[in-house]
Amino acid sequence: MKKLSTVSKVYLVLVFIILYAPIFYLIFYSFNSGGSMNHFESFTLEHYKAIFDDSRLIVILMNTVIVALLSGLIATIIGTLGAIGIVSIKDHKMRNTLLSLNNVLIVSPDVVIGASFLILFTIIGIKLGFASVLISHVAFSIPIVVLMVLPKLLEMNTSLIDAAKDLGATKRDVLTRIILPYIQPGIFAGFFLALTYSLDDFAVTFFVTGNGFSTLSVEIYSMARAGISLTINAISGLVFFITVLVVIGYYFVTNRTKNNTSEGVHR
């Protein structure tokens, strides 16, 4: 293959600079002892300390993580079962209808999801707060889990199931010892994406959260509307650090599972 020309390299470097500059800008000023994002006075960690001293912020952080983990878990269970169910449907029309319905929440704008869920919760009588936020996060994470698990199920060789049955496996055995282990990478990918969806979501949560309950995104929004606060910068620093850790972790985990499966084939 040809080597990249200088112009191309400069272009790529420029794009990378533009993508990362705002993030590093935020992190840089998170160490500023002055109160603004314009003039760097001296190095300080006080804004990071401020996060951990602010018990309200800690509670919000915990809420965010709890909602993400719980909704990810529930969505993964329902989504995985749903994907297995979809594959079992023989009727093509029915299957395609289900798949189209599955994608509705993925392509729908966040505001529409938020607004319609707000109406729904009000009608059913679910109090806005932890429950409504958790349920919404489960709801918009399910389709992505299905999309992650489905390809694994479709590529699975059905004679494995027949063989298991011939050898006397019960339904339960087939599910827990054949299907689930096989589609495990899809399930993990789904759970992981559900987590990021939940952590990233602002618009839907903003609509269905009541007064008493808040997640990090919603909190950042209200802080940012009030103006510049270097606490937000410190939060960005932490978020970026954790993101990079997760990416490295995810990279190693997927590499390991890849190696495992290829070893499995060789055996």
Next chain:
Amino acid sequence: MFNKVSKGSLFPYAFWIALFVIAPIALIVYYSMLDLNGHFTLNNYKAFFTPVYLKMTLTSFWYAFLITFFTLIIAYPTAYLLTKTKHKHLWLMLIIIPSWINLLLKTYAFIGIFGLYGPINAFIKTFGLEQQQILFTDFSFIFVSVYIFIPFMIIPIFNSLNKLNPTLVYAARDLGASSFTTFRRIIFPLTIDGVKSGIQVTFIPALSLFMITRLIAGNQVITLGTAIEQQFLVSQNWGMGSTIAVFLIILMVIIMLFTGQKKGGRA
């Protein structure tokens, strides 16, 4: 095969579809025909077809178009050059990382960057020019949105470029096609699916993101999303909000039809 194992597993999933996919859409349509007192009316639709709302819809559409256009112009060459780099998956990972940083944090960064005393204005000043009000203009809104959508546009285009068989490009070159002809007749048509999914993930959110307009554009830019949020959470006029949401859904369906991919060929 699967069906004996798993009919029952479809139940929670079907319940989810009924309650969180079908019911919310039905509720939005139902509410769009209610006035503030909960009586049936078509006045919301009448109101929508007044110049105020039509103009807003058009400008929102125009902004979304501009955002998508600039994002595509920047993302396509980036994706193309990325596929030519040595460790392309590593570089792609580096493009994806910024997309995982919470959208609100990135938006917040621009409040500082574009601020009256921020780095951009400091830069302008070194040329002896006057400070500019960059925040709260439609330029800043478009810039920040493009910035946020670039990674989401790059990923699908990168994937389709990556799948492109390079021998087709070599064949075109051998047959005397110029670089431009090769691009226009071979590369672009074969990666159009990636471009379409990129447009999908940019255009629909660009119509509806209200947090960027609120934080960056002040009240200069009102998109459909901003209007829905305003009606639901500020004016408490759920009927009108739902009506706008109905039209946002219709726009979304149109975009989906335009950018829909041809089915088939999948085993």
